[in-house]
Amino acid sequence: MVDRHRIELVVNGETETQEVEPRRLLVDFLREDLGLLGAHIGCEHGVCGTCTVLMNGETIRSCITFAVQADGQEITTVEGLASNGKFHPVQEAFWEKQGLQCGYCTPAMMLRTVEILRENPSPTRDQVREGIASQLCRCTGYQYIIDAVLEAARTMSAGAETDGKVLVKQGAGPSSAEAAAQTQGSGPALEEEAEDASRQKES
Amino acid sequence: MAVTQQPKVERKWIGKSIRRVEDPRFLLGRGAYVDDITLPGMLHAAILRSPYPHATIKSIDVEAARSLPGVVAVVTGAEAAELCAPMPDFGPAPDKHVWRCLAVDKVRYVGEGVAAVVAKSRYLAEDARDLIQVDYDPLPPIVDPEQALEAGAPLVHDALGSNVAYERTFTFGDVDKDFAEAEVVVSDRLRWNRSGGQPLETVGAVAHYDLGTGMMTIHCNSLTFSHFLFMMANTLKVPSNKLDVKPVNAGGSFGSKFWAVKVAVLSGMLSKRVGRPVKLVEDRIDNISNCDHHGSDRVYYVEMAAMKDGTLRSLRLRTIDDYGAYIQFGTGTHGNSLAQLVGPYRIKTAQYQVQAVLTNKCQQGAYRGFGSEVTNWMVERMVDLVAQEIGMDAVDIRRRNFIQPDQFPYFIPTGNMYDSGNYEAVLDKALSMIDLEHWRAEQKRLREEGRYIGIGVISAQERSVFSATEFWFWFDEPAAKVTSSPESVTLTVDGAGNITATLYSCAFWGNSAETMVAQLVAEEFDVEPQNVNIVYSGSNRSLPATGPGGSRFTVMVAGAVQGASTRIKEKMFKVAGHLLEADVGDLEWTDGAVRVKGVPERSKPMAEIAAWLHLFKHSLPDDIESGLEASKVYDHPYTTMPSDDRTNLGVFYPFMGNACHIPVIEVDITTGHVTFLQYVAVHDAGTLVNPRSLGGQIIGGTAQGIGTALYERYVYDKDGQLLTSSYMDYLIPSAMEVPDLEIGHEETPSPFTVHGIKGGGEGGRMMTPAALSAAIDDALAPFGVRCNELPATPERIVNWIEEGRSRQPELTE
Amino acid sequence: MKPAPFAYHVPSALTEALAVLDELGEEGRVLAGGQSLVPLMNFRLAQPTHLVDINRLDELDYIRRDDGVLAIGARARQSALERSQEARGAAPLLVEAVAQVAHPPVRHRGTVCGSVAHADPAAELPAALLALDAEVVASSRQGERRIPIHEFISGPFTTTLAPGELVREVRVPVSGAGSGYAFAEFSPRHGDFAVSGAAVLLQLEAGRVERASVALCGVAGMPVRAAGAEQSLRGARGSEEELEAAAAAAVEGLTPSADLHGGSAYRRRIARVCVRRAINLAFSRARGGA
Structure with missing residues (x-):
């Protein structure tokens, strides 16, 4: 009998309600339960930062945060x-x-x-x-x-x-x-042609 | 060999730093990496790793693991050996150092897989893994490669009878004479410790064995050598035409996903076992301890012969390379060394003794440079030593010995050819970008304040585009004298005239493969690069493809694109000739259309010709088939065979880039910490396709070179335990450890490749360790420091300073 | 690399938390920022059976100055300390130390009290708090006790916290006017645990050191006060010789254990360098510089 906790959180502006096992890492919750695959797993011990998302506007490591700890919080991923x-x-x-x-x-x-x-x-x-x-x-x-x-x-x-x-x-x-x-409306559309003049420090 | 280089032509897309066509999906977080794949009914696997470096497996009890709810299967090494043949192995004696996907009977390094669990989730798989009881009988490990050579050392593979997997001395020219006549001979022991690619995404695979069709489909982030995949099919015990490996975007490789087939084999084996799709993605500990892709790990005893005027004569060395517990690619990494053994210098003779040693460590694979970066370091270290011995400036000794522009193509003593180059121009450009006088004055001034800055100047090679011979010229009687390492492309023009390019290897692993192809196709057909659709074929209907590696992809795919384009254009000309009622010989390709030469109004744009070909077959001459598609298998453009006695290895790695790196650093002598004051890097990779993308490779490679030189090392202690199994201990440089580079490009086109392109993907890491070692020596010259071991960690630097002080008591504080 | 299962408790008030901890006894483990604990759980080096998450205890989210003491609640994040103007005024040494803990995304979750309870011998905050003579407030259902930090931390990753107890607060005496402070550390890579680091607090009187606190991390199984250096600094005016003497005294008798990032001698050396740098900076700050 697996202990599960009901969590409700706002992810990229949408309210999500799910039941999760307490040990479920936030990154797995985002990826597997919500299908937000832009959060990536790199080291799973908080060093590389590949799993970083915003919680209430602040960056956190989602590989060393449990999904249950995101209950009631607001998460932004790259998809947002x-x-x-x-x-x-x-x-x-x-x-x-x-x-x-x-x-x-x-x-x-x-x-x-x-x-x-x-x-x-x-x-x-x-x-x-x-x-x-x-x-x-x-x-x-x-x-x-x-x-x-x-x-x-x-x-x-x-x-x-x-x-x-x-x-x-x-x-x-x-x-x-x-x-x-x-920021809606700023920046060119994705489809827009993107010819570039390289301005890097090159000689 | 045909010289295919055209005179410098006006190019529309090649040479432009366009935005990369692959980027939008990654920017949106839709990279479609292997861990993003979910198949219906998919299960998850985890691997139990050995905690011992060397031990006999007496028994494995998996009952508790099997009975855990959610667990579908537990497979031990012995069971895996029933399901699978040994891993594909290109090593010297695969039957004497048998490599399997999971260990059987004996474990040979910490991290080696012992059993696999398949469960409904990765969490459950790991829970079950903890319940597996393995009874080990520990054996004494062999860790030090030089001790591994000694009689009586513990044997990694009993069947081999020693720990030496391969040993041979190659002599190129009259080395003894050059040493006898030399006025100066310097010698040193150099030590290059193992590091690795460590991409932030590990190796992963999702396999699906279809019981109904017998088809084994494996999605994985490693697909190279598609023409060798029959070997993987053999391992999986499926017919080779029932194996389909689907390439998936890789989140970095740096060599470490080059033929990284073990994870794919494990997932395939497990899928076959359970009859459902299985995902296996390495975690970071797996990837550090069990990735089969640790980098070179060499000890050198090396001598260099020279004259007092600075002329370099000969190089003689013995190298002991610690390959770890297996040797999957044989001594291919030394083939890379032999490709550019004499650097950019006119060194006429060389002797190379290699001893490939097995120890209780993870095996070597590929890491950006594939062994040639180590050679660059060794050669540059020895040139610096000669310069020091005769009191010559680092720049002057290099100038004196450079191969000159009019000497190309130039054959080096090993037999390999350097196609082209202008080493002095590269050096001069680098020197023009840095104010040496200023830094020398600063050095003097700061030393009086007790601060130590140093300048390193090195010039080194980047061989590109390997040929297959370097994997077998080691042996007098090789098993298979494979001759090419091809790359292929198919171009398909649909009825609306839009182009799709199909690639046949796992081309995207962080390089700009798709942008390269898009620019090359755009150049051929006058279309916008972002309008070229790029897709990847699975291996099952694949044309031969070798994938990225050895800085080969852009050069090879350029040949394939050009070849396929020529075929497409030939067909279009036929159709246009019919439609325009003109002789094909009177037609030309201009601005995306076929037209009668010099008559712009009599032209047919590609879209119109494509429509005719797809829809109006019966309005065309009988011999024209419907559709507009062509493929090209582009073989290695310049390979020659080795001589029978192996005193000449033939041409096997001919497109020779070159670079000069000049870092200016400060060493804090109290802590040993190195900081950067300036860093100039000038590269010559032939014709540039996308300068900014090449710049990215140079900078990224340099960052890895900084890691290799100063921070990174897989450390095994004397008992064979791996001390760096996490990112807390294996130190990848952050933005604070890597400086901004000032990059310059020279363009000496290759006369043998399409558009004159040379490879450039490994560049930075080929140069930086040598450049930083020189800069450290220069900074710490007052202490007589000689950087002869990497990584030069802060502690090592401090120890060197202290040793210098003890040699020169007047320096003591 | 996934954690083993555990039971999860998420009290919404301190009394509730203490009741749960009391009931769980040895089994209960507090989850605050989790920046050290969760990696250990992912490695399965730690497999607590019950986690008591205190992140809902808003009442413990405070950093306040009060009666000569800076009080930091158990829920206060490290980044909150870093941003706190009150803390900057009351205990600038601690603020300088916290800015050197890992990276912002870690400090956004990590707590000050959690760092103290974790008692990593290489950690910055315990050393800084030791130099500041901080007190740890341990609460339990039975009541509350105040433990000087040097008594609280008893060894590597070991404290005298009893089962059922929670580190509810850390109390830091406000640094007096005219004091100079500095936290200096060295790690091969930016943001990593230091090979060694030094926390220094100097109280000057007419240009001479009246009172010195020097604490080190990374040189022993727990943060240590460098009594020899403190002694040596008494009356010092900050000359080169005095700095050298204090730095030498700080590491006298230390035999740090070796690890991957530094042998014993190297760690001592780095400790000495850090002490010297920190004292130097502390002097200049005490004199009104920097």
Whole structure:
């Protein structure tokens, strides 16, 4: 007889109610019970950061959090970033700057970016570097990721000005689910052609 | 050999840093990795690992595990040996070092699989795993590779009679004469410890054995050498035409998913056993301890002969390589070494003794560089030692010995050919990007403050596109003289003129395989790269494909794309000739259409020709079949056979990239911590397809090179226990350990490949360990430090400084 | 790598939590941030049969200054400490230490009290709290006891917490005006457990050290106070020689056990370097710099 607990939580803006075994890891709950496959398993001991999601707007390791602990909380996964067929500015920037290679750490890296930019909308390169050090990436050597975070900072603050509204508030602002919802309409559509002029530091 | 290089032409898509076509799915979190796959009725497996490095399995009691509710099967190694033949093994004597998917009778390393559990969930499978009782009789382990050579050492495989799986000395030219005539001979013992790819996604597979059809379908994130999969079918005891391996996007590999077939075999075996789909995904401990893909683990005793003016004459070495408990790829990693044994230098003779040793550790596989990165480190370390001995500058000694641009194609003593290069141009570009004078002045000034900065300058090779001969030229009587490692593509143009490219290997493992193919196809047909659809074929109806590895994919797939495109165009020309009432010889391809030469208004766009071919067959000449599709199996473009006596190994790895890395570092002598002040990397990978994507490979490879040089090591203690079985102890660099690189590109096209492309996927890791070792030496020159072992961890650096101090008492604080 | 089954209790009030813990006795294990416990459970190195989740105990989510003491409740996250202006004023040493614990996503869940209860000998917070002469408040159904931290932690991953007890609060004496502080550590990779680290608190009087606290992590089975260094610093003005002498005294007699990231000698060396760096910074802060 397996002990099961009923949990109710908001995931990417939707209320989900399920019964789960207490030992079920949040990452398994998201992936297997909700089909949110963008949360990835990397090390299952909290080091690599691949499983990172937002809980109430803050990054957490979903591989060392039990699903029962998410009861009553608000979770945002990478699936909550894009809306209405449009990328979130962070996604757009990661594409533009090639802030990914295999894509496995990418959802977590982007969620951490959302948090970094909420806490500091115009970070320095060094601040971004230290900020993303919580997330291991084995492919990129981080340089293009840092470029992407800075690019997202630029487009988001430009977007905030042109839209006349703050996309992502500072401090304990709205959850990123709300923030993501607010970014609707910014950034080009996914289908849009994306010719790029490489502006990397190359000679 | 045909020289296929065209003169530098105006290209529309090749050479552009377009956004990658693969990225949207990953950005959306829809990467479709192997762990994302769920099949109806699917079960989950977990593997019981050996806690002992070396032990006899006396008995296994699985009763408690089997009776746990939710458990469907428990399979021991002995039972697996009934269900499966041994694993495919390209090693020297597969019958004497038999490798199986689960250990039988004896375990040979910590982490080796002993039994497998299949249950309704991974949680339950692990619960049951805990209930399996194994009675082990521990045996003394052999851990140190040099001790493994000694008489009386515990034997990893009794049937082999020793721990030496392979041993041979290759002599290329009159080495003795060069050493006798040398004015300077330097020697050293160098130690390169094992690290590994450690992709953030582990190896996984979902297998489905269909009892009704006898079809074994396995989705897995490793599919290479599709033409060798009959060996895996043999292991699984299914007919080779009833095995279909479906490639799945891999979340990184770096070599470590290269022919990573054990997990696929285990899942297939278990699916056959239970008659339902089975998912097996390694957890991190599995992947660290039991992935079959640890990297090179070498001891070198090496001598270099030179003249006082800095001319390098000869290289003579013995290398002992610790392969772990099995040797699946034989000494292929030393083939890589022999491909570029003399680096970018005119060293005329060489002697190479290799001793492949077995110990109680996880076996070696592939890791970015496949052994050639170790050779680069060794050669550059020895060149630096000669320079130090004769008091010559690191840059000058390299310039003096570079193979010159007019000497290509250049045959090195081992027989391999370097197709092209301009090493001095690469070096000069790197030097132009860094202010050496400034850093030398800073070095002097800071030393007076008790701070130590160092500059490393190295030049090294990146061989690309291996041929099959390097897997058998070791033997006088090889089992099979395999001759090519091909890559294939099928291009299909549908009735609306849209193009689909079918790939036949697990091409995407973090590289930009699809973007490469899209750009290459776009170049051929004047379409937008993102409009090219890329799909992957399962192995069952596969054309021969070798997949990524050895920096081969872009070069090889370019050949395949060009070949298939030519065939498509030939057919289109026929149709256009008919429609335009023109002679095929009067037609040309321009802007996505076939037209009468010089007459733009008499043209037929591809979409129209495709429509004719799909829908209006009977309006076309009789000899034209419906449809528009062509395949090309592109074979290795330049392979020659080894000589019978193996004094010449032939050409087997000919497209030779080159790079110069110049890091500037500071070493904190109180802690041994290394930080970066600047890092310049200039690479020549021939014609660039997508500069930014290559840049990404260079930077990522450099980050791994930093890991290898400073942080990463799979550590086994003297008792054979693995001390680094988690990411708390196996240290992958974070963003704080990796600097921003300043990247430069040179483009010396290969005369032998399509578009002149050379491979570049392993680049950074091929250079960085040598560059950082040189920089550490330079920083700590006042202490006489010589970086002769990697990783140079903070503690090791501190110990080197202390040893230096003890040699020079005046330096003591 | 999945945890073994356990029974889960999620009380919504402290009294309820203490009742559950009391009933479970030896069987009960508290789940707070879980950032150390859950990895151990995933490895199945820890297989508690009952977990008592205190994350619903909003009443324990506080960091407040009160009567010369900074009180940190069991539910207070490490990142809350890091952001707390009150803590920054009252115990800046602790805030500097917490910023060096792992990474933000870990600090978002990890709690201060949980770190103390876990008693990892390499951890930053226990060492900082030891330097600060903190007290641990252990609550149980039977009542409450206050335990000086040096008595609370009794060995590697071992404390004197009794079955049925909960670390309800950590109490940190407010650092006086004119004090200088620093937490310095070294790990090969950023964000990892340190090879060693040093927490230093200096109280200066007319430019001389009146009182010094020096504590180390990573050099023994539990965080240790460096009495020799504290002694040596008394009356010091911060000269190079004094710094060196104090750093040397700090590691005298220490024989850290070796592990992968550092042999015994290397750990001692790093401890000495960290002590020296921390004292140096603490002096400059006490003098009104940095």
